[in-house]
Amino acid sequence: MIYIYNDYGGTHTTALAAAYHLKQLPQSEKTLPSDEILNVRYFNQLTKKDFGKLIFHGKDEDGNEVYTIGRKRNKLVVPALKELTLLLQSKFNHHEKIIFSNTSPTVPIVMSFGGFFSRGLKMDFIGVPLLVKGAKQCCDNIYRLVENTKQVAKDSSTERVIILENKMYK
Template identity: 85%
Template sequence: MIYIYHDYGGTHTTALAAAYHLKQLPQSERTLTSEEILNVKYFNRLTKEDFGKLIFHGNDEDGNSVYTIGRKRNKLVVPGLKELTLLLQNKFHFNEKIVFSNTSPTVPIVMSFGGFFSRGLKIDFIGVPLLVKGAKQCRDNVYRLVENTKQVGKTSFNENVITLENEMYK
């Protein structure tokens, strides 16, 4: 199975989701420390050149691959990837299940501003503290989103490509 977490930039909530999925962050309900957040692989490190690229984060305890992608405002990226996957599955007869999970609903406004200052304007001394504050605010929602994504992946037997919009985490 392949899990792909996606959102606008692909470097904040997606990185946190991948880290939770791979058990690189504490699975408890405690607040993350600033150091834990800033040490997440790819957190606030991707650039505009990375938009649209699938970033591999690792394999989970079940051997499933975990990726992230920043799609910008383009709502057609995931449907396009889904159609390409279905075409390849049909043509080459492979049955690898792929789960696309949108982390955008978990993004608090403070994280959006932090990303704008840090990634957009390159003003890290303003942006990074806002990003850390936002990551602490959305920790529970991101964790629950990941747990739900994994559960859907394990229990959806009829579909080879699953798209989760995750609106319940707003």
């Protein structure tokens, strides 16, 4: 099975989701301390050249690969990847399940501003504190999103490609 967490930039909520999924963060809905947020691999590290790239984060305890992708505003990226996946699965008779999970619904406005200042304007002194504040606001939602993603993947035995648009997890 392959998990792909996706959102606009692919470097904040997706990085946190991958870290939760891989058990690199505490497995609870508690607020994370600032240093844990800032030490998440790829958190606030990706740049414009990384948009559209699948970033490998590791394998989970069941041997499933975990990736992230920043898709910008383009809502067609994930459906296109689904169609490509189905084509390749059919052509090469390979049927590994792939789950695309959208982390965008978890993004609070303060994180959006933080990303804009830090990644867009290169003003980390403004952006990073906002990103950390935003991450603290949404880490419980991201944790629940990851848990739901894993559960849907286990429960969906016949679908080869699953797209989860998700919602706020409160």
